[in-house]
Amino acid sequence: MKINIESFPETELKQKYSSEDNLGFGKIFTDRMLVIEYKNGAWEDPTIKKYSPITLDPSAIVLHYAQEIFEGQKAFSTPDGQINLFRPDRNAARFNSSARRMMMPEVDPEIYLTGLKELIKLEKDWAPKSPGTSLYIRPTMIGIEPGLGVRPSTDYLFYIILSPSGPYFPEGFQCVKIFVSEFYIRAAPGGTGSAKTGGNYAASLLVGGEAENYGCSQVLWLDAIHKKYVEEVGASNIFFVYDDVIYTAPLTSGTVLPGVTRDSTIQLAKDGGMTLKEEALSIDEVIEGIYSGKTSEVFMSGTAASIAPVGSLYYQNKEHIINNFEIGDISKKLYRQLTDIQYGKVEDPYGWIVRVM
Ligand SMILES: Cc1ncc(COP(=O)(O)O)c(C=O)c1O
Structure with missing residues (x-):
């Protein structure tokens, strides 16, 4: 060439x-x-x-x-x-x-x-x-x-x-607020959700504006059919630590973008001895878990932030605060592991890094 x-x-x-x-x-x-x-x-x-x-x-x-x-x-x-x-x-x-x-x-x-x-x-x-x-x-x-x-x-x-x-967190690693979209959906089975195509993002703008009104920087999308299962965020995948198991939405329905950071996070979590399931989790379980203590941490994964901890979910006209709006240990650990590999601060045991020069 x-x-x-x-x-x-x-x-x-x-x-x-x-x-x-x-x-x-x-x-x-x-x-x-x-x-x-x-x-x-x-x-x-x-x-x-x-x-x-x-x-x-x-x-x-x-x-x-x-x-x-x-x-x-x-x-x-x-x-x-x-x-x-x-x-x-x-x-x-x-x-x-x-x-x-x-x-x-x-x-x-x-x-x-x-x-x-x-x-x-x-x-x-x-x-x-x-x-x-x-x-x-x-x-x-x-x-x-x-x-x-x-x-x-x-x-x-x-x-x-x-x-x-610049850094995703100019004021330091901190929790973000997320708005759960109850009415509008991002992707339906058979649609273009797993493709990175501009139309998916254009369709999300309206809810993004609504989220901002509640001080939320991102939207959490539920599945299109039941409006029940947590799928992904505007430009990130999302993980829930629920009952000591890490959950993230499966890719099988074709409605979730197969994030490169998602895949890397799954690998790091599993290699770190954590139990991780690519399984559907309902928003009701997540919210109830916030109050029962089962939902101990929520974090997003994506190229923009690598790992971004979630401090609250705005759902059904109420802000539900997770882990006292504090960053959980799993989010901290995965953020550190991932960014250390990316910035070449530690050896890359996975062969993920490609040197430009
Ligand atoms: C809708 C959506 N989901 C997930 C992600 C995360 O993917 P990645 O980790 O490859 O950046 C992105 C970002 O590209 C995205 O736009």
């Missing part, structure tokens, strides 16, 4: 951020992007070029019928000056699984990974180094063929952009 690297005048390089203190999330983008076009039934050679707007025909399929998929992953600066990717093969595989669901062409995982590494190498000076910061990676594919009428596009654009990002 040949990667074309388009040069541009140094005077067009962006002014880099002056401090890593206020990076936030998804606000700053680096100088370059990786782009691959799909035409006449085949992918062309990848090109790394100046980060710049994309020109689309106003009738492009993606703009009307949302034929779009994306990924979210991170690169981490290590104490020895390297850059680590965390299980990037998993993201490439999930990207292709999303592509199949949305009738889009798959991207060769080798090209995905090599292209990503090349891009990061060129942009390495943008990778922040302070604790908790990362270089967020957003691979995306859109159907760009012009023309109205619901059908899969013939032409596609795959691109990767990079965004230096």
Whole structure:
């Protein structure tokens, strides 16, 4: 595979951020992007070029019928000056699984990974180094063929952009409040819940606004059929420590995104001797358990935060406080284990880390 690297005048390089203190999330983008076009039934050679707007025909399929998929992953600066990717093969595989669901062409995982590494190498000076910061990676594919009428596009654009990002918890590791959606649902069996496609997120915006009214930063989705079983959160999977067993929703119904962090958390918990079940747990059991002491901890898993402890669930017009709004021991331990591997502070016994350089 040949990667074309388009040069541009140094005077067009962006002014880099002056401090890593206020990076936030998804606000700053680096100088370059990786782009691959799909035409006449085949992918062309990848090109790394100046980060710049994309020109689309106003009738492009993606703009009307949302034929779009994306990924979210991170690169981490290590104490020895390297850059680590965390299980990037998993993201490439999930990207292709999303592509199949949305009738889009798959991207060769080798090209995905090599292209990503090349891009990061060129942009390495943008990778922040302070604790908790990362270089967020957003691979995306859109159907760009012009023309109205619901059908899969013939032409596609795959691109990767990079965004230096601050810590998920700028004020330190702390509990978050979650709003349980009783009426609206995220994904039904047979739908697109297990694909990372923009429409799933667009459909969640209305409830996200409602959650904010109650001071909640995230929405917990229940299963679409019974509105009873806990499934996942807006951009994370979720785990419940209930009666000393860790539960997370199974992936079998196809309504839950198969999180890379979810899979890693399951492995770490099991290897740590904890009992973990991928089984349905009802919201009633969770809420009753908060008062009986059976629900001792709740935490989310996702690329954004790695592990984020949940301090309360807002359900049926009431805030139910978990573990006195304190971070539980299991959440703390898993957060530490996971982030230590990601940031290269400890040996990675699982082969999860891929070094960029
Ligand atoms: C809906 C949803 N669930 C779960 C996750 C967590 O997945 P991962 O651990 O791969 O980031 C994400 C984030 O990508 C998500 O958007």
